[in-house]
Amino acid sequence: MIRPLIHALLLLLVVPATASAQIIDGTPMDGEAIVADLSENLIAITSNFTGAEILLFGNVDAPDNVTPALQRDIVAVVRGPYEPLVIRRKERIAGIWVNTDAYDVPAAPGFYHVASTRPLDEIASTRVFENAEIGLPALDISTGDDAIVLPVTYRDAVVRAKLNEGLYAEAPGSITFVGPSLFRAEIALPANVPVGSYVATVYLVRNGAISGQRSINLIINKSGVERFMYNFAQKTPFFYGIAAVLVALFAGWVAGTVFRER
Incomplete structure (x- = not known):
């Protein structure tokens, strides 16, 4: 509770001086602008990583307090890392499941x-969100x-699989206003979240149109031994494979020696 409160207080102090500079790819309407940030910009994955939650918080900076919070909406999208996919379809032929059609994404x-x-669908039209790729x-x-x-x-099969793995999600109502302009939301990262670069984009929506946005970078990376092994496997897969075979042979030899002595 203390950390979110500190972030919120700091945000209130810096908004008047920085709000206009925080808008990326968006022009404020009616003098309103949005500023936002994450409680953490770097998530380290270790051997005991079971998932994490990051706090997204921000403020709508307006020249006056005439517009109540209920007339504004906030939408946040956290996405990444982008990677290629091969989608295959399996069919049962002569009692055996085999891959048939395949598409590269x-x-x-x-x-x-x-x-x-x-x-x-209560915030804006489908066309507004399609242009910004907001929503599944x-x-x-x-x-x-x-x-x-x-x-x-x-x-649909890709989306369904990602939903089942907890990697894709839509959470309407998870962003709440704290007062007339402050807002916050907790973003859950599952234990199987992929490592890489992410972008959290926060949109200010008013009267069915996106009136401003702010993008924040997020890095999720392995640390310690996990990072060394991951980099080893990614950069030198051939030698990683040889090392894995040698380790398996050594483990088998040790196990055989122990059982022989018994």
Whole structure:
């Protein structure tokens, strides 16, 4: 409770001086601007990592207090890292399950979380959110080639699998206003969250239109022995494979020696 309160107090102090500089790719409407940040910008994954929660907090800076909070909405999207996918379909042929059709997706987010003050369909039209890829229906999962259309069933299968793994989520109502302009939300990161670079984009929506936005970087990385092993496997997979075989042989030899002595 103390950390969020400290962040909120600091935010109130810095908003008047920095709010106008925090807007990225968005022009404030009616003099309103948005400033936001995360409680942590670096998450370290160790051997006992079971997931984490980060606090997203911010403030709507307005020239006056005429507009009540209920007339504003906040939508936050945390996404990343983008990586290629191969989507395959399995069919049972002669009693054996085999891969048939396959589609390559050049880039899809490994993690995608949408938080909002209300359900998206109550905040703005579908077209508004499609342009910004806000919400699972608007998420671009495609082949990247206009000549090759990814069937809807394949796209839905990817989204469904990510939802089951806890890597994709929509959380309407998870962003709450604390007073007339301060807002906050807790973003849950599951234990299987992929390592890499993330971007948290916070949108200010008013009268069904996006009137401002703020982007914050987030890094999730392994630390300690886990980081060494991960980098070893990624950068030198051949030698990592040899090392894994040698370790397995050594472990087998030790086990055999112990049981022989008994």
